[in-house]
Amino acid sequence: MTFGVDLTDRVAPNRRNKTMEVILLERVSRLGQMGDTVKVKDGFARNFLLPQGKALRANEANKKKFEGQRAQLEARNLERKSEASQVAEKLDGKSFIAVRSAGETGQLYGSVSTRDIADLLTAEGFSVNRNQILLNQPIKTIGLTNVAIALHPEVEVTITLNIARTADEAERQAKGETLTTAEAIYGDDINDNARPENFFDPNTEFEGGEDNA
DSSP: OOOOOOTTOOOOGGGTTOEEEEEESSOBTTTBOTTOEEEEEHHHIIIIITTTTSEEEOSHHHHHHHHHHHHHHHHHHHHHHHHHHHHHHHHTTOEEEEEOOBOTTOEEEEEEOHHHHHHHHHHTTOOOOGGGEEOSSOEEEOEEEEEEEEEETTEEEEEEEEEESSHHHHHHHHTTOOOOSHHHHHOTTOOGGGSGGGSSOTTOOOSOOSOOO
């Protein structure tokens, strides 16, 4: 079922501190259940709740519209919840490997975002939108990270993201190793001369730097 979105719903500077009353069309975490009338920040309503079809403006016309279609909305919600629960059975607790470039300390050359995670899950056969991934900020280090995913307002799962420099290191991390030092990566008996930074001598002077006349 589709409710029209008011095309005039744009955020103006003088509206940023205003609030709006909306009718929830589904359960929204920390706000309420379907049918509840709640007051939210104007920007949150205009940028998220209204365009995502999660709420309607709380006016008399929309209240009547909601009540007239409430049974259909509830039926659709149950159908979506059932579909999400089936996906949850396959997805919850699974581990996914993401191979990324990183330094010896484990700092990534870049980061892993919600979009990256959504793409990874899609490649594995799970249809997940980046907005369903509950990640406060991009991941910037290797290691195992638990990530929550809201498949439905009432169905949430947790996966483990195994971010490593190589598939071999991902396997070692899965067994409990922490690979954020040279010793951990190369072994306790590492030969100092075998370390990457020792393949050259920074004090070496190179001849032929200038062309001879």
